[in-house]
Amino acid sequence: MSAAQNRGPELMAIQSVFLVAAWVATGLRAYVKLAITRDHTVDDGVMYLSTLLYSAYAAAALVGIIKGGIGRHTSDLDSDSIVVALQIWYTCEILFAFISALVRTSICLFMLRVFTHGMPRIILRGAIVTVWISSIVYLFIIVFQCNPPRYYWAQFEGASGSCRPASLVPNATIVHSVVAAFSDWIIGILPLSKLWKLQMPRAKKMPLVFFFGVGTIAGMIMIVRIPYLKVLEISADFLYQTVNVALLSLVEPSIGIVAGCIATLRPLKFCSCVWKSKSRLRTRSSRGASTIPPDGIRVKHEICVSRSKVPIELKDSGIRQPASGW
Numbered sequence: 001m002s003a004a005q006n007r008g009p010e011l012m013a014i015q016s017v018f019l020v021a022a023w024v025a026t027g028l029r030a031y032v033k034l035a036i037t038r039d040h041t042v043d044d045g046v047m048y049l050s051t052l053l054y055s056a057y058a059a060a061a062l063v064g065i066i067k068g069g070i071g072r073h074t075s076d077l078d079s080d081s082i083v084v085a086l087q088i089w090y091t092c093e094i095l096f097a098f099i100s101a102l103v104r105t106s107i108c109l110f111m112l113r114v115f116t117h118g119m120p121r122i123i124l125r126g127a128i129v130t131v132w133i134s135s136i137v138y139l140f141i142i143v144f145q146c147n148p149p150r151y152y153w154a155q156f157e158g159a160s161g162s163c164r165p166a167s168l169v170p171n172a173t174i175v176h177s178v179v180a181a182f183s184d185w186i187i188g189i190l191p192l193s194k195l196w197k198l199q200m201p202r203a204k205k206m207p208l209v210f211f212f213g214v215g216t217i218a219g220m221i222m223i224v225r226i227p228y229l230k231v232l233e234i235s236a237d238f239l240y241q242t243v244n245v246a247l248l249s250l251v252e253p254s255i256g257i258v259a260g261c262i263a264t265l266r267p268l269k270f271c272s273c274v275w276k277s278k279s280r281l282r283t284r285s286s287r288g289a290s291t292i293p294p295d296g297i298r299v300k301h302e303i304c305v306s307r308s309k310v311p312i313e314l315k316d317s318g319i320r321q322p323a324s325g326w
Helices: 008-036 042-066 079-114 119-143 151-157 168-189 202-232 243-262 267-286 295-309
Strands: 312-314 319-321
Touching: 008 042, 008 243, 008 267, 042 079, 042 243, 079 119, 079 151, 079 168, 079 243, 119 168, 168 202, 202 243
Parallel strands: none
Antiparallel strands: 312 319
């Protein structure tokens, strides 16, 4: 079979890269919270859960590629492989609804700790509610698109049952994607106008701009998915035609997880600062110098520690910098 007839390896490679990226970002976030700030909040737990579900999502996709033939033409598969592939599709659609809602919830909860008052808090809470309503409705449509639900894959085994109109799932997925993209843009654009008004060094502003910018990319991916969603109707070559949807659906949650974790990693900078100061002390000691550090190094060490622990209040702007984040 030529590579052009099997896009499974392509899907597997991209999935592996973005799964690793999600775990690296989440691992760094956990390290910051456990070893540096020691300040776990609800948004951290929600993001950890998102990463675990995303891992299950990626693992299921891997099974679908290897055992089910996702990415291959239906004509090259036997009925058992098709059934496995459709079971995986069904499972991944359900997981995607949860992951999509959890990632956005975590980011919104983080931003609610940044915005202490005003309209932004109302908008963020509204975004959380809207995302969950959209995801729950989408979840019910996915779960009950066929009667009985298992008929979705069992129809290829000769089972009896029926499915809703073929256009239902693609249309529901489009609506869900639009709502998710809109929430991403709110999360990304909302803070920028106030961010530039802050009395904060540019070096601190730019990582925040990057964080919010990455969030908007996830929204763009949700929109890019839309033209491909019409192929979600079960067709004769469903497993090959839907590869682009599967690919984008694997990439988008990972970008959201990475974006959500970036905002909490600033204390790593100060940890590095402390480590360098200690390294200088060890070097001086090994050369026979006094173990009492010069004032400059000692002050630098103390500043690094204090800045990684103490929150910065920005009352006039309505934005607060959390102790554990930016």
